[in-house]
Structure formats: structure tokens, C-alpha cells
Amino acid sequence: MGSFSxxxxxxxxxxxxxxxxxxRKSEHCLEIDQLGIITGKVMDHMESIQRDSLxxxxxxxxxxxxxxxWYRRAYDLIGDMAEARGKRVFHYLQSNLLGYDAKWNGIISEMFGNSAGSSMDFPNLHRRLKAGGTVEYNLIWTRKLREARDAGIKVGIIAIPNSKTLELGAERFYSYFADELGLSDFQVNTPFPGGAGGEVKPGFPLDEAGLGRFLSELAEIWTRRGLEAGVRLGPFHSLSEYFLNGTKELNCIWRDxxxxxxxCVGPRGHVAQxxxxVTSYPDHRFGNILDEGSLTEMLRKSGARRDLKSRPGILIEREDCLECEYLSLCHGGCPVRAFTVYGDLMRKDPYCGAYRRLFQTMENLVDSGHLEFPARGAGGGTQTAAAVAPK
Ligand code: SF4
Ligand code: SF4
Ligand code: SF4
Incomplete structure (x- = not known):
């Protein structure tokens, strides 16, 4: 019957x-009884679209x-509701790890299968503590990463490149994560200037050509050094599977x-893509799951969701995606990246040129036999929220 996320x-x-x-951050937190209401409506929706796992x-x-x-109560509540309705539920954790310590080990093991996703950049120019800078952030984060891994937690990392990353190059980037931190599961996400009130984000979007060059070089380095060593590096790992055998387990930006x-549901019940x-563009929300009777009905009625659903068709008319040999892989890319860069989600992804270069590189690596064995199983990586979310 398939799954819903x-x-x-x-x-x-x-x-x-x-x-x-x-x-746009706030002190709002979900109450456990609100979580019960949300879970019930999500499971009703799963029934209406015939999905059996969440x-x-x-x-x-x-x-x-x-x-x-709080998580123990949430886990029990969702587990009981799923059991009563014959559904299966899988939980994935995405954390900056700053608040991690040994008291988390029990619930991370029980609820999240002893896996967690976190984030770090190389070099770190933008991640900082509230009352501190990037250097302090790195020190604490690196210590927490070590403690979590010592406790047996498999940690996968999302890295967001910045202009300095492109300047230092793919080799330095790869060495930092694979050699210095010893990670066997990490991925690169592309940055975008999202946020409330038109705040200026530092240096985003990145230079498209520079990003394309960086991603291509990183793909080649991973093929040379990472594959045999069992390093799972996204999105190259899933792209290699796509070009090898057509498997489409791609990041959300390249889903159909x-x-x-x-x-996505926020702590006050707001629903959006x-x-x-959810957090920064109220006009693009689908509704509020705590206020409305049915999630299915809310999604059906939502104009914001209709816009998103119609986007690939509109891009084919307005952009040059129809002539692109990678259309069936990319579908015009990510709406939020287009919206935050151009103010118009009916534009193709602003990193189009970088993606095309990367796709070409991956295809060449497969065609030339450098990626001749399936990367499946390499690293046995952690599935994190990074698979679907941009952070
Ligand atoms: S990017 Fe994540 S860790 Fe950093 S301030 Fe925003 S929510 Fe917090
Ligand atoms: S980041 Fe958000 S808008 Fe972009 S593809 Fe993923 S889910 Fe869709
Ligand atoms: S790579 Fe560019 S042209 Fe091709 S489908 Fe994606 S956004 Fe469209």
C-alpha cells in the first residue's frame, strides 16, 4: 500500500x-494531546489515500x-494509535546535537533505531551558538558528535556549501567529513535565501557555475575514494543508483x-509543504490541522497545494525543461528554492545549471564504468530527514 511522510x-x-x-523561530511547542489529534487526522488521511506506513x-x-x-510519551501514543489502526510508523530524528547527552540514548535507541541526522558545514561560516560564534559551535558540535557515536548512535550529516566551500574545493570538503570527522554517511544540500521578511541571506544563492564545478568534482572524488571505503555521500549515492538501474530514491528536490x-506540520498545527x-511563508500554508476536520479535505481544497501540484506542468510551458534530457529526473527542481530566489515558484530551480552539470558527470561516471558496481549497501547509511527536507 505504500508510505506517507x-x-x-x-x-x-x-x-x-x-x-x-x-x-521564524518561536517558543511554541506541541502538546501531547495535540499530537494525538494530528496523528489521528494523518492516519485518517493515510486511509483515504491507501497508505499503510507512516x-x-x-x-x-x-x-x-x-x-x-516528551518523546517517550509521543512514541507510546503514536505507537498505540498505529497498532489500533493496523499502521506501521518509522521515526527519523534531525537535530543540531547541541543539547545531546547520555539521557537521550534510551529514546534515540528505542524510537529512532539508534540513528540521528545532524548538520555541519565546511568551513562553518554560518552555524553559530546563541551566545557565541562559529568556533564555539564547532567545538561543542564536534564533542557532541563524538559522544553520540561513542554511545553507538549512527549519525548522518547534512552539509550546506557556502562561497568559501567552493573556494577551498571538493577535496578539502571531502577530507574534512570523511577523514577528519571519520563519517561514512553525509550529504550536500544546496542553500537558498529563505526566511521571513525578505531578510538578506549571506551569499545565497551560490554562484551556479561554481556550485556545478564543486559538485562534479566531489562526485569524482567520492567515486575514487568513497565507494570502496563504504562512504555513502548524497546526492551522488542516489544519483549513481538512478543512472545504474533507474532507482528513484532521490532527494525531495528531484521527486516527481x-x-x-x-x-509538514508545525507546533501550532499549521500545514504546508x-x-x-510552514515557518516563514504563511500565505503558502495549506491550512491548520488542529482547526480543520479533515486533512484530506484541507489538502484537496488548498490553493497553495494546487499551485505546487501544477508547477511541473507549468514549467514545461514556461521554461526550457521540456528540452532538457534530465527532465524525468529533475522535474524542474525545488519550488522553495525558486520562490526564495525569484519570488515566483513557477520558475525552474535556480541551481538548474549546477544540477545539469552534476547529472552529466554522474552519467559519464556510470557510462565509463567508474561506477560499475551498485552503490547499494555502501555504508549502510542512516536515513535522515535530510532525504526530504532542505535543512
Ligand atoms: S538552522 Fe537549525 S540549528 Fe540553526 S538556528 Fe535554524 S533551526 Fe536552529
Ligand atoms: S525543499 Fe520543500 S519545496 Fe523543495 S522539493 Fe523539498 S519539499 Fe518541495
Ligand atoms: S536540470 Fe534544469 S532544465 Fe533540466 S529539468 Fe532540471 S531545472 Fe529543468
Whole structure:
């Protein structure tokens, strides 16, 4: 019957203050009884679209600003509701790890299969503590990463390149994550200038040609150094699977249409496509799940969702995607990236040129036999919220 995905933001509180954060943060937290209402409506919706399993991607704000006991109650509640309705639920955690310590080990093991996603950049120019800078952030984060891994937690990392990353080059970037931090599961996401009130984000979007060059070089380095070593590096890993055997387990930006696959719910019940829309663009929300009777009905009626669903068709008329050999892979890319750069979600992704160059590189690597064995199983990586969300 298939699965439905929910990006759930139980709080918009955060213990960090990153320059490029696209979320309008607040102290709002979801109450457990509200979680019960949301879960019930999501499961009703799953029944109406005939899905039997639910993937919940827990994100914030910062999720670990709620106590472990809150998650234990949430886990039990959702588990009981799923059992009563014959559904399966899988939980994924995305955290900045700043609040991690040993008291989290029990619930991370039980609820999240001893896996977590986190984020770090190289070099870190933008992630900073509330009362500190980037250097302090790196020190604390690196310590927490080590502690979590010592406790047996598999941690996957999302990295967002900045202009300095492009300047230092792919080799330095790869060495930092694979050699210095010893990670076997990390991925690159592309930055965008999202956020409330038209705030200027530092240096985003990145130079398209520079990003394309960086991604292509990184793909080649991963093929040369990472594959055999069992390093799972996204999005190259999933792109290699696509070009090798047509498997489409791609990041949300390259799904057929993200609006068909999941929704995001914030701590006050607001529903939208993903966290940036929920927190920073109220006009693009689908509605409020706590106020409305049925999620299915809300999604059916929502003009904002209709816009998202119609986007690939409109792009084909307005942009040059129809002539693109990678249309069936990319579908015009990500709506929020287009919207935050151009103020118009009916434009193709502003990183089009970078993606095309990357797709070409991956295809060449496959055609030339450098990626001749399936990357499946390499690293046995952690599935994180990064698979669907932009942070
Ligand atoms: S990017 Fe994430 S960790 Fe940084 S301030 Fe925003 S919500 Fe917090
Ligand atoms: S990041 Fe882009 S592609 Fe992914 S869910 Fe949000 S709008 Fe859709
Ligand atoms: S790579 Fe560019 S032209 Fe091709 S489908 Fe994606 S956005 Fe459209």
C-alpha cells in the first residue's frame, strides 16, 4: 500500500542562531494531546489515500529542546494509535546535537533505531551558538558528535556549501567529513535565501557555475575514494543508483512532485509543504490541522497545494525543461528554492545549471564504468530527514 511522510516540527525553539536559518523561530511547542489529534487526522488521511506506513521526520527548531520524556510519551501514543489502526510508523530524528547527552540514548535507541541526522558545514561560516560564534559551535558540535557515536548512535550529516566551500574545493570538503570527522554517511544540500521578511541571506544563492564545478568534482572524488571505503555521500549515492538501474530514491528536490508525497506540520498545527513554508511563508500554508476536520479535505481544497501540484506542468510551458534530457529526473527542481530566489515558484530551480552539470558527470561516471558496481549497501547509511527536507 505504500508510505506517507510527515515532517513534524514539535517546536520552533532553538538553542542556536545560524545566519542562514530560514525559520521564524518561536517558543511554541506541541502538546501531547495535540499530537494525538494530528496523528489521528494523518492516519485518517493515510486511509483515504491507501497508505499503510507512516514515516515521521522529526525536525525543529531544535528537537532536543523538548525533554526525552516528551518523546517517550509521543512514541507510546503514536505507537498505540498505529497498532489500533493496523499502521506501521518509522521515526527519523534531525537535530543540531547541541543539547545531546547520555539521557537521550534510551529514546534515540528505542524510537529512532539508534540513528540521528545532524548538520555541519565546511568551513562553518554560518552555524553559530546563541551566545557565541562559529568556533564555539564547532567545538561543542564536534564533542557532541563524538559522544553520540561513542554511545553507538549512527549519525548522518547534512552539509550546506557556502562561497568559501567552493573556494577551498571538493577535496578539502571531502577530507574534512570523511577523514577528519571519520563519517561514512553525509550529504550536500544546496542553500537558498529563505526566511521571513525578505531578510538578506549571506551569499545565497551560490554562484551556479561554481556550485556545478564543486559538485562534479566531489562526485569524482567520492567515486575514487568513497565507494570502496563504504562512504555513502548524497546526492551522488542516489544519483549513481538512478543512472545504474533507474532507482528513484532521490532527494525531495528531484521527486516527481514533492506535493504528492508528504506534508509538514508545525507546533501550532499549521500545514504546508515543508518547514520553510510552514515557518516563514504563511500565505503558502495549506491550512491548520488542529482547526480543520479533515486533512484530506484541507489538502484537496488548498490553493497553495494546487499551485505546487501544477508547477511541473507549468514549467514545461514556461521554461526550457521540456528540452532538457534530465527532465524525468529533475522535474524542474525545488519550488522553495525558486520562490526564495525569484519570488515566483513557477520558475525552474535556480541551481538548474549546477544540477545539469552534476547529472552529466554522474552519467559519464556510470557510462565509463567508474561506477560499475551498485552503490547499494555502501555504508549502510542512516536515513535522515535530510532525504526530504532542505535543512
Ligand atoms: S538552522 Fe537549525 S540549528 Fe540553526 S538556528 Fe535554524 S533551526 Fe536552529
Ligand atoms: S525543499 Fe523543495 S522539493 Fe523539498 S519539499 Fe520543500 S519545496 Fe518541495
Ligand atoms: S536540470 Fe534544469 S532544465 Fe533540466 S529539468 Fe532540471 S531545472 Fe529543468
Amino acid at each position: 510527515l515532517i513534524l516540527l514539535p517546536t520552533l525553539r532553538c538553542n542556536a542562531d545560524c545566519d542562514y536559518c530560514f525559520e 514515516c515521521i521526520y522529526w525536525q525543529g527548531g531544535e528537537v532536543l529542546t523538548l525533554p526525552p520524556d 512532485n514533492c506535493a504528492n508525497e508528504f506534508v 515543508c518547514d520553510c513554508w
